[in-house]
Amino acid sequence: MEKANSLRIRVWRGGESGYWAEYALIARDNQTVLDVVTEIQRKHEPSLAYRFACRVGVCGSCAMTVNGQPRWTCRTHVKNVANDGQLTIEPLRNLPRIKDLVCDLEPFIDTWQRAGAIFQGRSSRSDPPQKVDPGSNPRKQADSALQCINCAVCYSACDVVHWNRRYLGPAALNRVWTLLNDERHSEQEKTFSKAFSRDGCSSCHSHGNCARFCPVELSPASSIAGLKGMAFSGSRSRLVNE
Amino acid sequence: MSEQALFVVQRISAAILAPMVLVHLGLILVAVEGGLSAEEILSRTRDNAGWALFYGLFVVSAAVHAPIGVRNILREWTRLGWKAIDGLAMVTCILLLVLGMSAVIAVF
Numbered sequence: 153m154e155k156a157n158s159l160r161i162r163v164w165r166g167g168e169s170g171y172w173a174e175y176a177l178i179a180r181d182n183q184t185v186l187d188v189v190t191e192i193q194r195k196h197e198p199s200l201a202y203r204f205a206c207r208v209g210v211c212g213s214c215a216m217t218v219n220g221q222p223r224w225t226c227r228t229h230v231k232n233v234a235n236d237g238q239l240t241i242e243p244l245r246n247l248p249r250i251k252d253l254v255c256d257l258e259p260f261i262d263t264w265q266r267a268g269a270i271f272q273g274r275s276s277r278s279d280p281p282q283k284v285d286p287g288s289n290p291r292k293q294a295d296s297a298l299q300c301i302n303c304a305v306c307y308s309a310c311d312v313v314h315w316n317r318r319y320l321g322p323a324a325l326n327r328v329w330t331l332l333n334d335e336r337h338s339e340q341e342k343t344f345s346k347a348f349s350r351d352g353c354s355s356c357h358s359h360g361n362c363a364r365f366c367p368v369e370l371s372p373a374s375s376i377a378g379l380k381g382m383a384f385s386g387s388r389s390r391l392v393n394e
Numbered sequence: 395m396s397e398q399a400l401f402v403v404q405r406i407s408a409a410i411l412a413p414m415v416l417v418h419l420g421l422i423l424v425a426v427e428g429g430l431s432a433e434e435i436l437s438r439t440r441d442n443a444g445w446a447l448f449y450g451l452f453v454v455s456a457a458v459h460a461p462i463g464v465r466n467i468l469r470e471w472t473r474l475g476w477k478a479i480d481g482l483a484m485v486t487c488i489l490l491l492v493l494g495m496s497a498v499i500a501v502f
Contacts, residue, residue, distance in 0.1 A: 315470035345398075350476065354401040355466065383398045384405075 159234065161188060163200065164242035167249045172240075173197065179237065185225035186214050189241060189253065202253040209367065212303030216253050217242045222308040224301075224367040244308035246317070259317065260304045267324035268346030271331060274338045282336050294333035297326050297375045299368055306362035306372050318351040322362035322372030325353050329375035332382065344382065353379040400462050407459035414452050439501040446502045453494030461487040 159177045164170055175192050186204055193200040204214040209227040216225050218233050219240050230239065247255035264270070275282060284291055306322040307313055313321050328347040331337045347353050356376045363371040395403075428434060439445050465483040468474055474482075 312470070348396070348398045348401070350397055351469070352397060354397050355469070380401065383401045 158237060159188065159230065160238045161192065162238070162240045163189070163192060163197075163253070164249075165200070165252055167251055170249075170252075179230070179234075183230050185216070185218050185223065185228045185230060185233065185239065185241065188230060188239065189216075189225065200253070201251040210301065212301035215244055215303040215305045215308070215367075217244055217308065222305040222365050224303055224305060227367065244304055246308050246310070246313045247304065257304060260307050260321070260323070263307070263320045263324040264327060266346065266349075267320045267328050267352070268339070268343040269324050269327035269331060271334070271337055272339045273336055275336075284335060288335075290333040290335065293378065294330040297330045297333075297370060297372075300326060300370060301368055303367060305365050305367055309361040309365040311359055311361060312355055312357055316351060316355065319355050320347070320352050322356075322376065325356070325379060326362075326370060326372035326375040328353075329378050332379070344386075347379055348383065354383070356380070400465075404459055404462040407455045410451065410455045411459060414448070414455070417448070418452065436501060441502070446498055449498045450495070453491065453498060457487050457490035457494060460490060 157179050159179045161175045161177060162172045163175065165173045175196050177188060177191060180187075186207065189200070189202050190204075193202065202214070202216070204226060205211040206213070207226045209224055212224070214225045215222060217223070218225065218228060219235055219238075221233075222244055223233065225241075233239065241253065243249050243253050243255040247257060247259060250256050273282075300323060302323065304323065306326075310319075310322055312319050325347060328343055331343050332340060332347075337343065353376050356373070358373060358377065360371075360373045363373045366372065425434070425438070461483040464486050465479055468479045468482060469476075472479075
C-alpha cells in the first residue's frame with residue numbers, strides 16, 4: 153500500500169552534462185507533472201530550475217520530456233504517465249540544455265524567422281479590416297492549423313529535427329501553412345520559397361510524431377503535406393486575391 | 395535546381411518507377427522459368443526497341459530519383475556541407491546513368 157501512495161521521481165540536474173537526482177514524493181489523487189516539479193523545488197531542491205507561467209495549458213512554457221516523451225506538464229496528469237510509480241523528467245529533446253529542466257528555445261524561435269512565418273498585411277491601419285470568408289477553402293485549411301501555443305513539443309518530438317538541426321521543423325512550417333492560406337498575407341511567394349528552401353518542408357519524412365504529441369491536437373504533419381502539395385500547384389493559385 | 399524542383403522531380407520519378415519495378419520483378423520471375431543464360435537474355439533483348447525503351451526510361455528515372463534521396467540521407471546523417479552533398483549526389487546520378495545505360499546498350 154505504501155508503494156502505491158509514493159512516487160519515485162528522477163529529475164535531470166545540470167546542463168548538457170549533469171546527473172539524475174532522485175526524489176521520493178507522496179502520490180496524490182490529482183496532480184500534474186508540473187505539480188510534482190513544483191513540489192520538488194519548494195520542498196526538496198530550491199535551486200531546481202524549470203519554466204512555467206499560466207499552469208492551464210495556454211502559454212506553452214512548461215513543456216518537458218516525461219518518461220521519454222514530450223509533454224505539456226501542466227496538463228499532464230501523473231497517473232496517466234507514471235510507470236509503476238516512477239517518473240523521469242528532463243528538458244525537451246533537440247534543444248540546448250541551459251539548467252536542469254530549462255532548455256534554450258532560441259533555435260526553435262529562429263526556425264519561425266527562417267521559415268518566413270511572419271504575417272505581412274496588405275493594408276495599413278487606416279484601412280478597414282479586410283474581410284475573410286469563413287466558408288472559403290483556404291480559411292478552413294488555415295483554421296485546422298491555428299491555435300498553436302508554441303510549446304516546442306512537436307519540435308522536440310520530431311526525428312528529422314533530431315537528425316538535422318537546420319530543418320525548419322513542424323511548428324514553423326505549420327505556421328507557414330496558415331499564412332499561405334491567409335488571403336490577407338501579402339508575401340505569399342516569399343513565404344512559400346522560404347518554406348521550400350534547403351532544410352525546409354521537403355525534408356519532412358511524414359513520421360507524424362508532431363501530430364501525435366501536439367498537446368492542442370494540431371497536425372503539423374498535415375500542414376507540411378499541404379505545403380508539399382503546393383510544390384505541384386504553386387502557392388499563388390490558392391488565393392483569390394493573389 | 396531549387397528544392398521545390400528537386401521535390402517534384404523525385405515524386406514524378408517515383409511515380410514512373412513504381413509500375414516499372416513491378417514489371418521488372420515480374421520479368422525476373424518469368425525469365426528464370428526457362429533457365430537463365432546469356433543466349434536466353436540476349437534473344438529477348440537483341441533488336442528489341444520496346445525493352446530498350448523500357449529499361450532506358452527505368453535507368454533515367456532511377457538516376458534522377460536515387461541521388462535526391464542520397465542527398466537527403468547525407469544531409470541527415472553526415473556533417474558534410476551542401477557543396478559536398480550536391481557533388482556526391484551528382485556523382486551518384488552520373489554513375490547510375492553511365493552504368494545503367496551501358497547495360498541497356500550492351501544487350502540491345
